[in-house]
Amino acid sequence: MELLPQFLFAACQRGAEGALKAELARRHPELRLAFSRPGFLTLKRPDDWSGGADFQLQSVFARCSGYCLARAEGARVEELAEAFWARVGDLAFSRLHVWQRDAALPGEGGFEPGVSRLADEIGQLLVRTRPRLGEGPRAANLRAANLRARPGQRVLDCIVVEPDQWWIGWHVARSVPSCWPGGVPSAAGKEAPISRAYHKMHEALAWSRLPLAAGQRCVEIGSAPGGSCEALLEQGLEVIGIDPAEMDPRLLAHPNFRHVRARAADLKRREFQNVQWLMADSNVAPQHTLDTVEAIVTHRRVHIRGLLLTLKLPDWRLADQLDAYLERVRSWGYRYVRARQLAFNRQEVCVLALRRPSLRRVRVLKATHRLPGPPEPPLAGHLEQPSP
Ligand SMILES: C[S@@+](CC[C@H](N)C(=O)[O-])C[C@H]1O[C@@H](n2cnc3c(N)ncnc32)[C@H](O)[C@@H]1O
Known part of the structure; x- marks a missing residue:
C-alpha cells in the first residue's frame, strides 16, 4: 500500500x-x-x-x-x-x-x-x-x-x-x-467581454455542468452591464436580463436577449414561466438574494430546473452561514445543492442547485480552449510507478 x-x-x-x-x-x-x-x-x-x-x-x-x-x-x-x-x-x-x-x-x-x-x-x-x-x-x-x-x-x-x-x-x-x-479554468472566449462576470459565468457553467441546451430560456437577476448574459447567449440560450441599471448596447442588439428594467421583486411571476434556468448576481446581501429567488421558484406556476446564484459575502463572517443558506435552497425542492468559491469570484461564492442530481451533465465539460500539448495516451493506472 x-x-x-x-x-x-x-x-x-x-x-x-x-x-x-x-x-x-x-x-x-x-x-x-x-x-x-x-x-x-x-x-x-x-x-x-x-x-x-x-x-x-x-x-x-x-x-x-x-x-x-x-x-x-x-x-x-x-x-x-x-x-x-x-x-x-x-x-x-x-x-x-x-x-x-x-x-x-x-x-x-x-x-x-x-x-x-x-x-x-x-x-x-x-x-x-x-x-x-x-x-x-x-x-x-x-x-x-x-x-x-x-x-x-x-x-x-x-x-x-x-x-x-x-x-x-x-x-x-x-x-x-x-x-x-x-x-482555475484557462480564460475562455472573448478577450474583452462586456464585464468580468463573463469569465465568472464560464467558470460557473464548467464547474456546475448544467445541462444547458440551445433554445432553452434563462433569466439572470442582476444582469447589468451584461458579461454573464453574454456568456449565456454563447450557449445558444434565450436570455432575459433583469436589472434596474442599463445593459450594454451590444446585448440589447442581440436577437435572443431581452432586458426587463426592474428590480426582481417588482416583477409578475409570469415573467418566470417557461424559464428553465435562473441565475442571480445582484449586489445585495445573501438573505436578500435568497428571499427574492425563493419567492420566484416556490410559485406554483414556475418550474425552474436549476439555479446558479452568486451570494455576496461583504463580511467574511457571513461564510459561517453558508450551510444554512444551502439548507434553505434545498427546502425549495432542489435536491442537488453545492457551493464553491470560483476562481473568478470576488468576495462571494457560487451556489449550484438542481431539482434532480441526474440533471448534471455526466461528461466533463471542455471548459475552455485547451493549452497546447501532445495528444494524450490512454489513461494509465494512476498509482503506477514509472517504467524502468
Ligand atoms: C455585480 S453587478 C452584476 C454584473 C452582471 N451579472 C454582469 O454580468 O455584468 C450587480 C447588479 O445587481 C443589480 N441589482 C441590485 N439589486 C437588484 C434587484 N433587486 N433586482 C435586480 N437587479 C438588482 C445592480 O443594479 C447591478 O447592476
Missing part, C-alpha cells in the same frame, strides 16, 4: 484564508494547520488517517487541494528545479501543473487568476529539466506543463508560493476543477 505524505495543501483566494480555516476546522477537525500564507496553506494529517490517495477537502473555499511532499527553496530557478525533481524521485505522474498563489484579489489592478507568466516559465523549465524516465507514454505526458488532467489522473503540482520558494505536491484529478491547473 502507498505511504501517503504527512501534509496536505490547499489554495484559496487571497483574503479567503480565514473563511477556509474556519470551514476546515468544522469539516475536517482532524487536520492541524501547519503553514499559512495569503492564498495558500498546509495542514498536518493525523497518523491514523483514513483519507486515501484521492482524498479531496470538503470545502467551498479550497480552490485546489492535495498532498504536500516538501518545499524547495533557493535563489536560482535552476537550483529549485533540481531540488524539485530530486524530491519527486521516481514517483509517477500523468500531468504536471505549475501555478502560483494569487498575487491579488481577482479583478484588482488587472489581476486575474490562472497560470501566471512566471508559472508558465517555471513549467517550461521543469519540463526541460525533468529526468528522462524512458520514452514511453508517461514521459510523453510531461512534455508540456499545465495540460488539463483527466479524471483519475495523478497530477504533480509545483506551487510557486514565492519566486524562490516552491512547494511540491500532488493530487488525483476527480472533480472538474481538480483537472484544471491550480483549480
Whole structure:
C-alpha cells in the first residue's frame, strides 16, 4: 500500500484564508494547520488517517487541494528545479501543473487568476529539466506543463508560493476543477467581454455542468452591464436580463436577449414561466438574494430546473452561514445543492442547485480552449510507478 505524505495543501483566494480555516476546522477537525500564507496553506494529517490517495477537502473555499511532499527553496530557478525533481524521485505522474498563489484579489489592478507568466516559465523549465524516465507514454505526458488532467489522473503540482520558494505536491484529478491547473479554468472566449462576470459565468457553467441546451430560456437577476448574459447567449440560450441599471448596447442588439428594467421583486411571476434556468448576481446581501429567488421558484406556476446564484459575502463572517443558506435552497425542492468559491469570484461564492442530481451533465465539460500539448495516451493506472 502507498505511504501517503504527512501534509496536505490547499489554495484559496487571497483574503479567503480565514473563511477556509474556519470551514476546515468544522469539516475536517482532524487536520492541524501547519503553514499559512495569503492564498495558500498546509495542514498536518493525523497518523491514523483514513483519507486515501484521492482524498479531496470538503470545502467551498479550497480552490485546489492535495498532498504536500516538501518545499524547495533557493535563489536560482535552476537550483529549485533540481531540488524539485530530486524530491519527486521516481514517483509517477500523468500531468504536471505549475501555478502560483494569487498575487491579488481577482479583478484588482488587472489581476486575474490562472497560470501566471512566471508559472508558465517555471513549467517550461521543469519540463526541460525533468529526468528522462524512458520514452514511453508517461514521459510523453510531461512534455508540456499545465495540460488539463483527466479524471483519475495523478497530477504533480509545483506551487510557486514565492519566486524562490516552491512547494511540491500532488493530487488525483476527480472533480472538474481538480483537472484544471491550480483549480482555475484557462480564460475562455472573448478577450474583452462586456464585464468580468463573463469569465465568472464560464467558470460557473464548467464547474456546475448544467445541462444547458440551445433554445432553452434563462433569466439572470442582476444582469447589468451584461458579461454573464453574454456568456449565456454563447450557449445558444434565450436570455432575459433583469436589472434596474442599463445593459450594454451590444446585448440589447442581440436577437435572443431581452432586458426587463426592474428590480426582481417588482416583477409578475409570469415573467418566470417557461424559464428553465435562473441565475442571480445582484449586489445585495445573501438573505436578500435568497428571499427574492425563493419567492420566484416556490410559485406554483414556475418550474425552474436549476439555479446558479452568486451570494455576496461583504463580511467574511457571513461564510459561517453558508450551510444554512444551502439548507434553505434545498427546502425549495432542489435536491442537488453545492457551493464553491470560483476562481473568478470576488468576495462571494457560487451556489449550484438542481431539482434532480441526474440533471448534471455526466461528461466533463471542455471548459475552455485547451493549452497546447501532445495528444494524450490512454489513461494509465494512476498509482503506477514509472517504467524502468
Ligand atoms: C455585480 S453587478 C452584476 C454584473 C452582471 N451579472 C454582469 O454580468 O455584468 C450587480 C447588479 O445587481 C443589480 N441589482 C441590485 N439589486 C437588484 C434587484 N433587486 N433586482 C435586480 N437587479 C438588482 C445592480 O443594479 C447591478 O447592476
